[in-house]
Amino acid sequence: MDASSPTLAKIDQPHGIRRHGLPMGLAIAVLLASAIVIPQFAANQFYLHLANIVLINAIFAMSLGLIMSVGQLSLGHAAFVSAGGYISALAALNFKVPPLLGIVLAGLTTGLVAAALGKVILRLRGVYFVLVTFLAGQVFTLIALNWQSVTHGANGLIGIPAISLFGFPLATRLRFYYFALAAFVLVFTFIWALMRSQYGRAFGSIAENMRLAEASGIDVSRYQIIAFSLGSGIAGGAGAIMIHYIRFISPDSFTFSDSIAYITMLVVGGRGSLVGGALGSLFLTPLPEALRGLAGVQHILYGVILLGVLLFLPGGLVSVGRFFKRGLGRQK
Amino acid sequence: MDYATLIGQATLNGLVIGAMYMLMAVGFTLTFGIMRVVNFAHGEFYMLGAFTAFFTYAYWEIPFVVCLLIAALTVGILGVLVEGALIQPFRDDETSGMIATLAISVIIQNAAVLIWGPAPRPMPDIVQGTLMLGPFSFPWSRLVVIAAAVLIFVTFWLFMQGTRTGRAMRAVAQDKETALIQGIRINAIYPLAFGMSVALAALAGALMGPVFSVSPFIGLTPMLKAFVVVILGGLGSVPGAVVGGILLGLIESFTATMFGSLVSDILQLLLVIMILLVRPSGLLGQREY
Amino acid sequence: MSALLEVERISRRYGGLNALKDVSFSVREGEIVGLIGPNGAGKTTCFNVVSGAVPPSSGAIKFKGRNIVGRKTSQIVHDGLVRTFQATTVFPASSVIENVLRGAFATTPVSMFGSIINTGASRATLAVTRKRCEQLLERLALSQFRDRKASELSYGGQRRLGVAIALAANPKLLLLDEPVAGLNPEEAADFGRLIRELHESEKLSVLLVEHHMRLVMGLCNRIVVLDHGEKIAEGKPTEISVNPKVVQAYLGTEVVA
Known part of the structure; x- marks a missing residue:
């Protein structure tokens, strides 16, 4: 793929974190502390719900960013989210599998499916990959709709149990909030560590110059499959988390337009940064709520924002922060 | 129901949708071949073509041939404008270009819902009556679609082979650098190619309007099939799009008659994956890079 | 001296065209072998086939006695056969040192899992690699640019970086694809000296x-x-420059100096 598009792996600049060590660490600590403490005081149910969706959507967008960090665009991301949701829901409803285990199961299964699919399609680089992920997503929706005996078709599955921790059900929004926050932090840390490692180095090489990466002894298809599988597996796991919160899933829960929504979040937040996906979710998830009176305009606005960011702010919102930081640095 | 009727029906239906897939895929593969742009809004231009035909034909009762011309022209011009404003900026960045067309697709589709509402609208047939050939009976309305699609493709083919602009487009598709050296103006070719590509989609939409019905959501399936076709036929290959389109139409029609449309759709994806395993660049395509 | 690379009767057809026909040659350990020919002679095809980028239609290529046809490029690199690219090829948006570290990917023996949780062992291994890469930069006169983006280097600088990336993979045999094309005479001469030095100090074999x-x-x-x-x-430079076949092939195109 082209070298000009920013990728996640480029955040792996040597010494990057260490150089900003203290202030960065402090900022993270403050952010995390306020994320933990604030909901205790301002327990508005609506905002809590929104915060929960923001966190899970952030995981979706970040996992998509992981796939994009090797230069691949997946248009089937929502299908993996949905597949994860169905796996855990069906396991819980039919076999009484505890949701926590179901979530792990969903993540593993979707990750493996992605690896298998990736083995087939990642030999086809770039465009073919995009087209096949798109087709695979559509076929998944078709199956979910038509496999009545298992998925109950368009009616979906109801009565999905809430996650329970040590016999303590996370059935309120506040309780789930802490679970979602923990999941978010876990995924964030994992991807951050991955990008800092030799994997990140391989991913970045592939995204920037595939031929040179191969000539440097980096097994391009292997790392592309790893990124696709990890990203899709995380999406599947997070999809399971989501449906144990919503307590319902149907083929319409996660569709192609959700795949586009995740892409929008990632691009708007910033493709080149792990924070980008989270930031994009933070900005775009509440948007439909703010536009309640204007049903229909919402999607158009999503599209317009996406185009606008692509055209005028290719680095996404994250790059605004960087821009200011550089400006400040110059003034010193 | 006897087999002859069934087979005749399936073949005719296969050829009708195959003709549509062919037009869709030729347009889709054209933008990729010339501009290296994957146009995810291709189906929305199909939808716009269908709506144009709907309003001009069902409301204003203009002769259908003129309706087709209007659809091709309006959507084609829209395509030229869209290319210049929203796709050109991403010329060197395939991924961003793809995402941009996704955004365009979202905007067009939802604007259509906002303006025309989500409900499907039926459209009257262009012609009445059936052609009887032995045990087979073919509705003229379907035969006209096939004939029109063939005519449109032949016109397109003659344009590509016979005119200066068409030759320039082929030159760009073959080797951009050399074409540039020969003085071909890419900045004129690209919007034109994009406009032509989406005009083909609009024509397909206008032709299919009377066969199916017209709604803001009708673009998705034909685009999906165009993807399948170009994967089968090879991205960027026009002959591949023609052969693949008709082949897919027939495969779909027959498998749907035998096993139902769901199995048919799943079989198609399996077919795609199998073909990609054996021939990663499609049946008639050339290897990339 | 044993043969490091043995190319045995390789052919490559494109459609009906024979881009390469029954070509055999070898590179012995510690040797610098040149591959020349007029434009369209099949040099680039030959290069691509030998480096594993393009499979031969027939024939065998042995590296260290082992057939490498059909092996992945990345595996061939692990074995010690490393190529550079004709056009300037770097990781443009990354720092110069990061470019070289990426080149050293195959020769950095860290466990991937250890690298994720950043164990002491993996840090130590990476430190060794980093040191080696810094030395390479030093050697190729790129140290002063170590934190610059690769795209900010001059043309010649990017060429040297390309070689540094290849050398970071610890090659036994380095395949150089027109390394001085586009460089001015002075830069080209410098480049020649550099290759000779590397050849002598690292016992590096080269196919040029x-x-x-x-x-x-x-x-x-x-x-x-x-x-x-x-x-x-095929022969020594002195033999080649007077070989009538060669002179005829080059007639009117270039003067064999």
Whole structure:
């Protein structure tokens, strides 16, 4: 793929974190502390719900960013989210599998499916990959709709149990909030560590110059499959988390337009940064709520924002922060 | 129901949708071949073509041939404008270009819902009556679609082979650098190619309007099939799009008659994956890079 | 001296066209071999086939006695056969040192899992690699640019970086694809010296595809000449420059110096 598009792996600049060590660490600590403490005081149910969706959507967008960090665009991301949701829901409803285990199961299964699919399609680089992920997503929706005996078709599955921790059900929004926050932090840390490692180095090489990466002894298809599988597996796991919160899933829960929504979040937040996906979710998830009176305009606005960011702010919102930081640095 | 009727029906239906897939895929593969742009809004231009035909034909009762011309022209011009404003900026960045067309697709589709509402609208047939050939009976309305699609493709083919602009487009598709050296103006070719590509989609939409019905959501399936076709036929290959389109139409029609449309759709994806395993660049395509 | 690389009767057809026909040659350990020929002689095809980027239609390629046809490029690199690219090829948006670290990917023996949780062992291994890469930069006069983006380097600088990336993979045999094309005479001469130095200090074997006759004649122990996809001559530079077949192939195109 082209070298000009920013990728996640480029955040792996040597010494990057260490150089900003203290202030960065402090900022993270403050952010995390306020994320933990604030909901205790301002327990508005609506905002809590929104915060929960923001966190899970952030995981979706970040996992998509992981796939994009090797230069691949997946248009089937929502299908993996949905597949994860169905796996855990069906396991819980039919076999009484505890949701926590179901979530792990969903993540593993979707990750493996992605690896298998990736083995087939990642030999086809770039465009073919995009087209096949798109087709695979559509076929998944078709199956979910038509496999009545298992998925109950368009009616979906109801009565999905809430996650329970040590016999303590996370059935309120506040309780789930802490679970979602923990999941978010876990995924964030994992991807951050991955990008800092030799994997990140391989991913970045592939995204920037595939031929040179191969000539440097980096097994391009292997790392592309790893990124696709990890990203899709995380999406599947997070999809399971989501449906144990919503307590319902149907083929319409996660569709192609959700795949586009995740892409929008990632691009708007910033493709080149792990924070980008989270930031994009933070900005775009509440948007439909703010536009309640204007049903229909919402999607158009999503599209317009996406185009606008692509055209005028290719680095996404994250790059605004960087821009200011550089400006400040110059003034010193 | 006897087999002859069934087979005749399936073949005719296969050829009708195959003709549509062919037009869709030729347009889709054209933008990729010339501009290296994957146009995810291709189906929305199909939808716009269908709506144009709907309003001009069902409301204003203009002769259908003129309706087709209007659809091709309006959507084609829209395509030229869209290319210049929203796709050109991403010329060197395939991924961003793809995402941009996704955004365009979202905007067009939802604007259509906002303006025309989500409900499907039926459209009257262009012609009445059936052609009887032995045990087979073919509705003229379907035969006209096939004939029109063939005519449109032949016109397109003659344009590509016979005119200066068409030759320039082929030159760009073959080797951009050399074409540039020969003085071909890419900045004129690209919007034109994009406009032509989406005009083909609009024509397909206008032709299919009377066969199916017209709604803001009708673009998705034909685009999906165009993807399948170009994967089968090879991205960027026009002959591949023609052969693949008709082949897919027939495969779909027959498998749907035998096993139902769901199995048919799943079989198609399996077919795609199998073909990609054996021939990663499609049946008639050339290897990339 | 044993043969490091043995190319045995390789052919490559594109459609009906024979881009390469029954070409055989070898590179022995510690040797610099030049691969020359007029435009369209099949040099680039030959290079791509030998480096594993393009499979041969027939024939065998043995590296260290082992057939490498059909092996993945990344595996061939692990074995010690490393190529550079004709056009300037770097990781443009990354720092110079990061470019070289990426080149050293195959020769950095960290466990991937250890690298994720950043164990002491993996940090130590990476520190060794980093040191080696810094030395490479030093050696190729790129140290002062270590934190610059690769795209900000001059043309010649990017060429040297390309070689540094290849050397970071610890090659036994380095395949150089027209390394001095587009460089000015002075830069080209510098480049020649550099290759000779590396050859002497690292016991590096080199297969060099090049147009630049002076460089090839001055540098190579042995030269293989291709014309129309076939080998027409092989020998020492002094023999090649007077070989009538070679002179004829080049007639009117270039003067064999």
